[in-house]
Amino acid sequence: MTCKGICIxxxxxxxVGTGRxxxxxxxxxxxxxxxxxxxxxxxxxxxxxxxxxxxxxxxxKLRARREDQQLLLQPRQN
Ligand SMILES: [Zn+2]
Ligand SMILES: [Zn+2]
Numbered sequence: 001m002t003c004k005g006i007c008i009x010x011x012x013x014x015x016v017g018t019g020r021x022x023x024x025x026x027x028x029x030x031x032x033x034x035x036x037x038x039x040x041x042x043x044x045x046x047x048x049x050x051x052x053x054x055x056x057x058x059x060x061k062l063r064a065r066r067e068d069q070q071l072l073l074q075p076r077q078n
Contacts, residue, residue, distance in 0.1 A: 003031045007044035012036040019053070026051050 012025040012034040020027070025034045026049035028042040035042065035049065042049055 001045045001047050007031040010035045010037050
């Protein structure tokens with residue numbers, strides 16, 4: 001799987017005010033550029049195209065209040 005230079009013809013322009021993936025552009029890791037291409041596979045190198053960003057911003061960090069829980073769980077010995 002190598003870049004044959006075909007991807008340049010399908011190179012996508014950077015959209016203004018929105019993300020690349022949200023406009024349907026796909027990223028090829030081999031060719032290292034964004035393509036305007038309907039298929040799942042790169043027309044140039046044949047590698048699977050990425051349709052979503054790697055870092056998901058909507059990952060929610062849950063911080064459990066462990067200190068409070070530990071206090072409640074401690075058995076009382078009277
Ligand atoms: Zn290419
Ligand atoms: Zn490619």
